[in-house]
Amino acid sequence: MHLSALFLSAFASAALGALNEPCAGPGGVxxxxxxxxxxxxxxxxxxxxxxxxxxxDVKCCSKTSCANGASGNCRWTSDCAGTTVTNQCxxxxxxxxxxxxxxxxxxxxxxxxxxxxxxxxxxxxxxVAGAQAVVAAWPGRVREIFCTRACACPGTSDHxxxxxxxxxxxxxxxxxxxxxxxxxxxxxxxxxxxxxxYVIWGQRIWNPSEDSVAAWTxxxxxxxxxxxxxxxxxxxxxxxx
Ligand SMILES: [Zn+2]
Numbered sequence: 001m002h003l004s005a006l007f008l009s010a011f012a013s014a015a016l017g018a019l020n021e022p023c024a025g026p027g028g029v030x031x032x033x034x035x036x037x038x039x040x041x042x043x044x045x046x047x048x049x050x051x052x053x054x055x056x057d058v059k060c061c062s063k064t065s066c067a068n069g070a071s072g073n074c075r076w077t078s079d080c081a082g083t084t085v086t087n088q089c090x091x092x093x094x095x096x097x098x099x100x101x102x103x104x105x106x107x108x109x110x111x112x113x114x115x116x117x118x119x120x121x122x123x124x125x126x127x128v129a130g131a132q133a134v135v136a137a138w139p140g141r142v143r144e145i146f147c148t149r150a151c152a153c154p155g156t157s158d159h160x161x162x163x164x165x166x167x168x169x170x171x172x173x174x175x176x177x178x179x180x181x182x183x184x185x186x187x188x189x190x191x192x193x194x195x196x197x198y199v200i201w202g203q204r205i206w207n208p209s210e211d212s213v214a215a216w217t218x219x220x221x222x223x224x225x226x227x228x229x230x231x232x233x234x235x236x237x238x239x240x241x
Pocket of ligand 1: 159164165166237238
């Protein structure tokens, strides 16, 4: 069981909230959804509206100055290019005091591109082309790519028909990152050439047939599905027409 799921199960009132998951402050500063008391106790700054699915006392909390040598800032460990120090930051253990001001997104070897096939469940050419385009545009930022899934086509997911890809962009499955936001917005901006159906990042969805072009922070919020992976804080989901 995922840590956040364990925590949520103990607090029924928080069942709709993505407690301990990422959020973003002004300018894309890294934050974590925690109670306002947790935020103030850790010396963080509360940002309203950053955790829209959460109860009233859970808000986005950032801390842009913490003690790691001479300086530091709180961010997700997957996004830290420098060293990290514990017990400086609000939220879960993966939100740590990073020594570096530089973002540490990615740095991964080129991922294996899925192979296209023609059977109903095979990864389709449009998905393969989309995967190639993203990897070319964002070298080092995608660690692994999934296309197919063990389900009948058509099914509840576009993965069942090989018409969706998951672009894993943190150090591991279930490891939160802020890295996917730029990739997701790039997918939106390249919707025509990608033949985009919809894109999901960070518990928000954008569909070219329903939504106008906007920054990720303005995309439609999705329900809390229960953990970092299901809420798309470790991968960008892209569905193709
Ligand atoms: Zn997916």
